[in-house]
Amino acid sequence: MEFREALQNRRSVRSYQDAALEPSIIQALIDAAILAPSAVNTQPWEFWVVLGRDRINSLSDRAKSWLLEKVAHDPTAGAVDQRQHLSDPGLSLLYYAPVLMLVVAKSFEKQANEDSCLAAFALMLAARDAGIGTCWIGSARPWFNLPATKKELGIPESDCVVAPIVMGYPKAWPEGYSRRPATIHWVGKPSDKGNH
Numbered sequence: 001m002e003f004r005e006a007l008q009n010r011r012s013v014r015s016y017q018d019a020a021l022e023p024s025i026i027q028a029l030i031d032a033a034i035l036a037p038s039a040v041n042t043q044p045w046e047f048w049v050v051l052g053r054d055r056i057n058s059l060s061d062r063a064k065s066w067l068l069e070k071v072a073h074d075p076t077a078g079a080v081d082q083r084q085h086l087s088d089p090g091l092s093l094l095y096y097a098p099v100l101m102l103v104v105a106k107s108f109e110k111q112a113n114e115d116s117c118l119a120a121f122a123l124m125l126a127a128r129d130a131g132i133g134t135c136w137i138g139s140a141r142p143w144f145n146l147p148a149t150k151k152e153l154g155i156p157e158s159d160c161v162v163a164p165i166v167m168g169y170p171k172a173w174p175e176g177y178s179r180r181p182a183t184i185h186w187v188g189k190p191s192d193k194g195n196h
Helices: 005-008 023-033 054-070 078-086 110-131 139-145 147-153
Strands: 045-051 100-105 134-135 158-169
Touching: 005 110, 023 045, 023 100, 023 110, 045 054, 045 110, 054 078, 054 100, 054 134, 054 139, 110 134, 110 158, 139 147, 139 158
Parallel strands: none
Antiparallel strands: 045 100, 100 158, 134 158
16 A cells, blocks of 8 residues: 555544454554654654453453543533543443554653654554554543553553554444645745745
8 A cells, every 4th residue: 555545544443353463463563663753763662562352341441431430520511522422331442452552652751752652653554554443542541541550551650651542453444534624824935946
């Protein structure tokens, strides 16, 4: 798949086949992720791969319960919407995926988090190129950063879970969404001889 095609066809996949992903495929996606740029080439990322639907479903249920408790008495509009979404008994926060990838920054330093986001996106594009669906579950990030959750998964307390990403072979690729035109602010005047 050409790069532009992978970029245009990447989707958030929320329905996965039962098929497992081979460790070699997961390794190849991580190998692609670490090609992302990082400040001063610090490469501040680590990857925690959680396998097994039963284990992932257990994490999903507990994260969902914790999030529901967090928004239970919050009257703001966003919290009400989130509460309605999370209250759906058929909702699996991690979508019954066969693999959960946690992209983790080796510190809470802002640049480490930003660089780890770049690695996460590189991984998602590589996954699309390989015919593997992904979905970044941002709402689960606070739960994965709880000390008890980190301890259970063996993640050092000093590390920061940046991107919980579920992945697997999609049952179907979702339709795309249109994009609004970019808002561009040109600063300066282009020269006919080029910008120097």
